[in-house]
Amino acid sequence: MAKMSAARLRDNLSKILIGQSAAMRDVRELICRISATDSSCLITGPSGSGKEVVATALHNMSGRSGHAIETLNCGAVPHDLIESELFGHKKGAFTGAIESRSGRFERANGGTLFLDEIGDMPFDMQVKLLRVLETRRYERVGGGKAEHADVRIIAATHTNLEDAITSGKFREDLYYRLNVLPICLPALADRREDIEELVRHFAGQDNHNRFSVGADAIAVLTSYDWPGNVRELRNFCERASVLHAGRTLSGGEAQFLLSLGRAHAMTVDPRPAREIAAPASGANIPVTSARPVAAVHTAKNVVPLLPALAAAPSEASSFLPSPGDDILGDSGVNLRTILADIEQSYIEAALLRSDHVIAEAARLLGLQRTTLCEKMRRYDIARETDIGSHAAKG
Numbered sequence: 393m394a395k396m397s398a399a400r401l402r403d404n405l406s407k408i409l410i411g412q413s414a415a416m417r418d419v420r421e422l423i424c425r426i427s428a429t430d431s432s433c434l435i436t437g438p439s440g441s442g443k444e445v446v447a448t449a450l451h452n453m454s455g456r457s458g459h460a461i462e463t464l465n466c467g468a469v470p471h472d473l474i475e476s477e478l479f480g481h482k483k484g485a486f487t488g489a490i491e492s493r494s495g496r497f498e499r500a501n502g503g504t505l506f507l508d509e510i511g512d513m514p515f516d517m518q519v520k521l522l523r524v525l526e527t528r529r530y531e532r533v534g535g536g537k538a539e540h541a542d543v544r545i546i547a548a549t550h551t552n553l554e555d556a557i558t559s560g561k562f563r564e565d566l567y568y569r570l571n572v573l574p575i576c577l578p579a580l581a582d583r584r585e586d587i588e589e590l591v592r593h594f595a596g597q598d599n600h601n602r603f604s605v606g607a608d609a610i611a612v613l614t615s616y617d618w619p620g621n622v623r624e625l626r627n628f629c630e631r632a633s634v635l636h637a638g639r640t641l642s643g644g645e646a647q648f649l650l651s652l653g654r655a656h657a658m659t660v661d662p663r664p665a666r667e668i669a670a671p672a673s674g675a676n677i678p679v680t681s682a683r684p685v686a687a688v689h690t691a692k693n694v695v696p697l698l699p700a701l702a703a704a705p706s707e708a709s710s711f712l713p714s715p716g717d718d719i720l721g722d723s724g725v726n727l728r729t730i731l732a733d734i735e736q737s738y739i740e741a742a743l744l745r746s747d748h749v750i751a752e753a754a755r756l757l758g759l760q761r762t763t764l765c766e767k768m769r770r771y772d773i774a775r776e777t778d779i780g781s782h783a784a785k786g
């Protein structure tokens with residue numbers, strides 16, 4: 393690989409690994425310094441914090457980038473298959489081994505082997521892995537000649553391996569062998585200053601569905617805890633790009649999209665929808681809690697869902713509660729009130745759109761004029777309403 397200047401490497405890296413917090417600048421600096429070595433590296437950090445991004449960047453910036461990076465999620469392979477997954481096997485080595493097959497070490501030859509969720513590596517395999525790292529030699533399951541392992545190992549985990557050593561689940565000698573170069577990624581909540589840059593990065597990623605973000609939306613997003621870290625933020629932006637393409641996301645909309653993302657583990661802002669949808673500029677908006685509390689759909693927080701549903705009907709199933717969700721809260725809900733509030737909101741919206749021409753509002757709602765008048769009486773919506781200052785024209 394042609395040698396790039398250090399400044400160019402750093403510049404490239406800051407476009408892949410976003411964030412100007414001190415922690416992210418340190419991580420990028422470390423990647424630049426250690427990418428040229430072959431030493432093992434252990435990346436730690438909570439789920440979704442970017443461990444795989446770091447591993448890939450390390451590989452791509454190293455002299456091994458012309459070869460493969462093989463990723464093995466140690467927790468995703470059945471216990472009895474992991475040895476053959478790593479080292480390959482010979483035909484007939486075990487029941488079902490109908491053909492010889494290469495393993496990850498062989499496929500990563502000359503490149504990098506990324507062992508994700510290393511804490512899930514079965515204990516008896518840990519010693520075999522350690523031996524390969526020490527001797528740089530391995531054999532396929534079922535025998536054959538010893539192969540040279542020309543790979544750089546990068547391991548990652550979201551668990552605390554020191555605790556796993558104490559409880560006898562992880563070998564201390566393997567830990568030290570992997571942890572030659574440690575990289576620690578903090579949770580997003582511990583580097584909130586990165587949130588705005590990440591949001592703007594993801595908001596501009598999809599050429600067809602770009603959206604922009606207002607200052608009040610940034611205030612909502614930076615005060616949210618992001619338990620799913622950057623992955624959750626990226627998914628939030630994907631949702632926003634579907635539902636708000638070409639528009640500027642407001643604080644209320646950001647709040648609402650957050651609550652959609654945590655439909656199975658959220659409390660919804662109890663304030664009326666109109667207050668949420670039109671926050672005072674610069675207001676510090678309380679945001680969706682990360683606590684795993686059931687969603688309670690009140691009338692007012694269901695209402696803003698409806699335009700979103702109309703805009704993306706194919707996503708309806710992900711917006712609506714499933715039968716198993718506890719949407720009733722501790723003391724239940726009043727369904728009549730919820731439905732009446734929804735009906736009233738639509739009537740007010742139709743009157744606003746039609747400039748209070750009753751016949752036009754009725755058409756927009758698919759109602760007879762007399763039915764609309766009757767509903768307006770029931771909801772005490774005056775024909776000269778206080779929505780606007782117009783005299784009734786219908």
Ligand SMILES: Nc1ncnc2c1ncn2[C@@H]1O[C@H](COP(=O)(O)OP(=O)(O)OP(=O)(O)O)[C@@H](O)[C@H]1O
Pocket residue numbers: 408409410411437438439440441442443444445446508550622623626
């Ligand atoms: N600093 C960052 N800049 C840009 N994108 C990022 C950053 N960190 C994470 N991402 C994105 O967030 C998502 C999750 O990242 P990644 O898969 O690397 O997390 P992880 O820590 O490996 O998660 P897990 O432990 O669940 O495997 C990916 O889409 C990744 O591209």
